[in-house]
Amino acid sequence: xxxxxxxxxxxxxxxxxxxxxxxxxxxxxxxxxxxxxxxxxxxxxxxxxxxxxxxxxxxxxxxxxxxxxxxxxxxxxxxxxxxxxxxxxxxxxxxxxxxxxxxxxxxxxxxxxxxxxxx
Amino acid sequence: xxxxxxxxxxxxxxxxxxxxxxxxxxxxxxxxxxxxxxxxxxxxxxxxxxxxxxxxxxxxxxxxxxxxxxxxxxxxxxxxxxxxxxxxxxxxxxxxxxxxxxxxxxxxxxxxxxxxxxxxxxxxxxxxxxxxxxxxxxxxxxxxxxxxxxxxxxxxxxxxxxxxxxxxxxxxxxxxxxxxxxxxxxxxxxxxxxxxxxxxxxxxxxxxxxxxxxxxxxxxxxxxxxxxxxxxxxxxxxxxxxxxxxxxxxxxxxxxxxxxxxxxxxxxxxxxxxxxxxxxxxxxxxxxxxxxxxxxxxxxxxxxxxxxxxxxxxxxxxxxxxxxxxxxxxxxxxxxxxxxxxxxxxxxxxxxxxxxxxxxxxxxxxxxxxxxxxxxxxxxxxxxxxxxxxxxxxxxxxxxxxxxxxx
Numbered sequence: 001x002x003x004x005x006x007x008x009x010x011x012x013x014x015x016x017x018x019x020x021x022x023x024x025x026x027x028x029x030x031x032x033x034x035x036x037x038x039x040x041x042x043x044x045x046x047x048x049x050x051x052x053x054x055x056x057x058x059x060x061x062x063x064x065x066x067x068x069x070x071x072x073x074x075x076x077x078x079x080x081x082x083x084x085x086x087x088x089x090x091x092x093x094x095x096x097x098x099x100x101x102x103x104x105x106x107x108x109x110x111x112x113x114x115x116x117x118x119x
Numbered sequence: 120x121x122x123x124x125x126x127x128x129x130x131x132x133x134x135x136x137x138x139x140x141x142x143x144x145x146x147x148x149x150x151x152x153x154x155x156x157x158x159x160x161x162x163x164x165x166x167x168x169x170x171x172x173x174x175x176x177x178x179x180x181x182x183x184x185x186x187x188x189x190x191x192x193x194x195x196x197x198x199x200x201x202x203x204x205x206x207x208x209x210x211x212x213x214x215x216x217x218x219x220x221x222x223x224x225x226x227x228x229x230x231x232x233x234x235x236x237x238x239x240x241x242x243x244x245x246x247x248x249x250x251x252x253x254x255x256x257x258x259x260x261x262x263x264x265x266x267x268x269x270x271x272x273x274x275x276x277x278x279x280x281x282x283x284x285x286x287x288x289x290x291x292x293x294x295x296x297x298x299x300x301x302x303x304x305x306x307x308x309x310x311x312x313x314x315x316x317x318x319x320x321x322x323x324x325x326x327x328x329x330x331x332x333x334x335x336x337x338x339x340x341x342x343x344x345x346x347x348x349x350x351x352x353x354x355x356x357x358x359x360x361x362x363x364x365x366x367x368x369x370x371x372x373x374x375x376x377x378x379x380x381x382x383x384x385x386x387x388x389x390x391x392x393x394x395x396x397x398x399x400x401x402x403x404x405x406x407x408x409x410x411x412x413x414x415x416x417x418x419x420x421x422x423x424x425x426x427x428x429x430x431x432x433x434x435x436x437x438x439x440x441x442x443x444x445x446x447x448x449x450x451x452x453x454x455x456x457x458x459x460x461x462x463x464x465x466x467x468x469x470x471x472x473x474x475x476x477x478x479x480x481x482x483x484x485x486x487x488x489x490x491x492x493x494x495x496x497x498x499x500x501x502x503x504x505x506x507x508x509x510x511x512x513x514x515x516x517x518x519x520x521x522x523x524x525x526x
Contacts, residue, residue, distance in 0.1 A: 005274060007226035011219055013268065017261030017452045022208035029208070036212040040151050040220075047147040068143050071130040081125025084154045092158060095209065098202055099166035102173055 039091050043084055050080055124161075126153035126294045133299040136366035137235055137279075137359065139225050139287050148220040152291035155213050160294075160502035163206055170202040171439055190432070190441040190457075194449065197442065207450055214265045214292070214451055221288035222267065225280055236279045239362035246361040247375045248354050255352060255378060257403040261452045270330055270353035282331045282359025289333075296485055296494070296507040300367075303485025303507050304396050304427060305337030310486050311511070312423075313341075321345050321391035325417065327379040327410060328398030332360035332372065334427075338392075339369040348390075350377040380409040388419040396427040397509070400459040407459065408467055415471040421521040424468070425513040427483055429506075432460045444503045464512045477514040484508050 023029055051070045055062040072080055089096070129146040132138075141149070175196050179187055187193045197203045225232065240246050254271045262269045266285065274280045289301040297303040312319065322345055326335035329349035339347040347369070351357055354376050361374040377384070393414040399407055411426075418424055432441045441460075448456035465478050484494065485507035497508055 002227060002229040005226060005229065007223065007229065010226050010274060011223035013222065015215075015218065015262035015265040015267045015452060016269075017265070017454075020207070020211070020450055022204045022211065024204075032208055033212055033215070036209070036216060040148060040155075040216060043151040044144050044147040047150060048143060051143060070143065072128050077128035077131065078122065078125065080128060080150070081154060082123050084151055085123065085125050085158070088151075088154055088158045089162075092163070095163055095166075095202075095205055098205075099163060099169065102166060102169040102202065 043087055046083065046087065047080060050083065124157070126150065126157055129153070129290060131295070131299060132290055132301075135300070135363060137232070137239065137283075137286075137363040139228055139232060139283050141224060141287075145220070145224040148216075149288070149291045152213060152217050152220065153294045156292060156502060157294045159206070159210050159213060161500040163209075164500065164502070167197070167203050167206060167443060168439060170200045171197060175200050175203075187438060190438055190445055193438055193442040194445065207446070210446075211265075211450055217288045217291045218266055218284070220291070221284040222280070224287060225283040226274060229274060229278060229280055229283075232280075232283050233278050236358055236362040239365045240358060243361070243365065245365075245370070245373045246357065247373070248357065249376045250354075252352055252354075252376050252378055255380075255403075255406065257401065257406060257455060258352060261454055263401055263452055264447070265452050270351070270356045273355050277358070279355060279359040279362070281353065281355040282357075282363075285356065286331050286333065286359065286363070292505050293507055294502070296487065298485060298487030300336075301333045302337050303487045304483070304509070305334040306486035307483045308334075308394075308396075308425070308427070308511075309337050309341040311481065311483060321423070323348065323390045324392040325350070325382075325385075325390040325394070325414070327393070327395045327414065328401065329360060329374070330356045332364050332369075332374065334396035335372065336364050336367055336369045339364065339372045340367070343371060345371060345391075347372045348375060349373070350375045350379060352376065352378050379413060380406055382413040382417050385417045387416055388422075389417045391419055391422045392425070393418045393422065394425040394427070397429075399426055399428055399464075400453060400456045402459070403455055404458060407462070408470060411467055411471040415468075415473065415516070418516050420517045422516050423513060424473075424516065425511050426464065427509045427511045428464070429460065429503075430510045431462065431464055431512075433463075446503060447505075468512065468514055473514045473516065477516065477518065479513050481511045481513065482508070483511045 023032065048067065051067050052062065054076060055066050055070060129141060129149040171193070176186070179196050187196065258269060258271065268281055270281055270285065272281050286301065289297055298306065321342060324338055324342070324345055324347045326347065326349045329335050329351050330353070332349050335347055335349045339345070349360065349372055357374045357376055364372045402410065414424055429444065432444070444460065445457050447453040465475070468478055469475055487494070497506065
């Protein structure tokens, strides 16, 4: 471990250069950055759990050093990648559905309600 | 069903002796980011074009009575579109997370990394640092690609944090497309030159803007009898890069802290091969022609100049594609990216002294172990700005005249 350096806070150093305004509200920008970090950390926890499950299945008992040393083989690597891919698709449902909504014009549901009432 | 397209696991990255040792969760963070970047580019990315075609362009035409005249007008209009702005916010966050995650891993073990670099670098005359070399304004104005401290930052004097952070995170932003050693670009050059000039054995190679030398090490290993000079202005990257090259057995490389705008320490015609890889876009309007001209001067007759870059914008490239390729310029701290890609590099090389008929352009795709690492996607799913698919702008200096004289 690095001595004489508060590496945990230094890891958060901001890059020099004004950050673009994406969402029109600095509070929203910060909230999104926190949400994205949590989304990442949930993925990390899930991957760690997958490691524990695989090691237990293979060995019966494990310790933390086993977890640190674990490296998936080709098949396990693919399976873990698929877990992450599915997880990302699930949490990104909102923007993904916004994309799908762009693909065809959809009238407001009120219009459909009116149409069905009268037809 | 064919194999589902996912990023390879971070643990498949080869660890040379200088590479930071990832803990389980640190590797898992890069696994997440590599797959997030694939999703943002491949799945959500095409939504930007859809938003443009379906609402941004029609609204622009309605307001102005004409189509956008350049990529900048498209950018201003797209930045107001909710799909694009949210996509950009997600992408910016993934870049920032990559930096935070890489720095956390590197700084946690910085004592050990510095000690490793010290032992690999000690007593070697192949690392020449020169504190009189200033960091040029184009490297210091902002931190390039949102990398805190850029290539030259130090957490404490003499450290390797910048180089180690750069090396450990290339995997995440490219989804593994640069291969196990992030050297798919250099491997591609080796493959290309082997076909282009079988049996050619350059004696001296100059790699300008080498950062951590990851693009030049494959050349040094492919041409063990050549001396490969790798220069950069950033000492922390050079310290790491030299140690990395030593660890990989590329002992015929010399890392020198120098600014390529002035190569006067080398006589005319010193090198058989002068090259840059993904470097020209990190310069400035005045530095770029100076560096190409100096490169021309130190290049020997019948020598090769090669610049590997993302494709240049031309009149043939649709304005929308120019706009989306420009994303990094404004959102990922690449301030010369836009202007550089609008240059005609062939004109720049002619101004430096090449004959127009000596110039060539060739497509280069990262060469990786495709059993494990993905080939970089192109087209709609391409991750513009970091796809491991490039154009090489090259020329053989006075080659025809030399060959005619020999006949």
